[in-house]
Amino acid sequence: MTRAAILADLMVDETGAVFSPGAAERAVELLVELSPDLRGAAILDADGAALAATGAPARWAEDGAALLAVADGAGEEPVEQVHIATEQGEVFALRHDGLIALAVADRFALTSVLFFDMRSVLRDLAAGGEAA
Amino acid sequence: MTPPKPHRVLLDRVSGYADEAAAYVRRRRVSRRPFARLYYGGGRAADFAADGRAGGELFVAAGRLIEVAREPVDR
Numbered sequence: 001m002t003r004a005a006i007l008a009d010l011m012v013d014e015t016g017a018v019f020s021p022g023a024a025e026r027a028v029e030l031l032v033e034l035s036p037d038l039r040g041a042a043i044l045d046a047d048g049a050a051l052a053a054t055g056a057p058a059r060w061a062e063d064g065a066a067l068l069a070v071a072d073g074a075g076e077e078p079v080e081q082v083h084i085a086t087e088q089g090e091v092f093a094l095r096h097d098g099l100i101a102l103a104v105a106d107r108f109a110l111t112s113v114l115f116f117d118m119r120s121v122l123r124d125l126a127a128g129g130e131a132a
Numbered sequence: 133m134t135p136p137k138p139h140r141v142l143l144d145r146v147s148g149y150a151d152e153a154a155a156y157v158r159r160r161r162v163s164r165r166p167f168a169r170l171y172y173g174g175g176r177a178a179d180f181a182a183d184g185r186a187g188g189e190l191f192v193a194a195g196r197l198i199e200v201a202r203e204p205v206d207r
Contacts (some may be wrong), residue, residue: 040202054201055201059200063196063197064197067190067193067194067197070189070190071190074180074187074190075170075172077172080172082171083168083169083170084166084191085167086166086194087166088198104200108160108161108164
């Protein structure tokens with residue numbers, strides 16, 4: 001493969017980090033693997049476009065962006081993390097290094113562990129590497 | 133009367149901790165109510181009641197994501 005073709009297959013996020021689309025998919029797979037309580041997850045770029053998701057990417061992007069818009073509007077500054085626990089499940093959102101991770105888990109999921117895993121995969125993605 | 137064997141003491145102690153942990157998890161499941169918590173830079177956090185305007189909107193938005201996640205995940 002030529003260098004131009006390789007670059008065409010790569011994506012650049014707002015921080016300038018370069019990663020392949022497959023890396024985002026592997027990051028979502030890793031999140032699912034790490035967290036048995038997880039029902040679904042997605043990774044969005046800073047513009048809210050879905051890079052990878054366990055289900056319908058467009059719906060994850062749309063509803064994830066809506067959640068973050070509501071969360072940003074609730075306070076005086078943009079949120080870094082969102083945790084909403086309902087009777088039907090728990091929703092997590094995390095902004096890190098210009099990327100967004102969304103996750104839905106069963107009730108009583110281990111919050112700090114899940115946020116730690118989400119932050120780890122985003123950090124690895126933003127660094128241009130594979131989620132490890 | 134002979135003292136208990138050391139391994140028996142250790143087992144009793146571990147069982148005691150496990151019982152405490154199980155009771156804590158049971159209490160947590162019973163007492164935990166739905167909540168919406170937002171975290172900001174610098175570690176600041178804010179809670180929003182479900183019956184408030186912002187809290188209500190957060191719960192509606194979260195409910196949509198829960199619906200999206202209903203599709204089964206391959207493990």
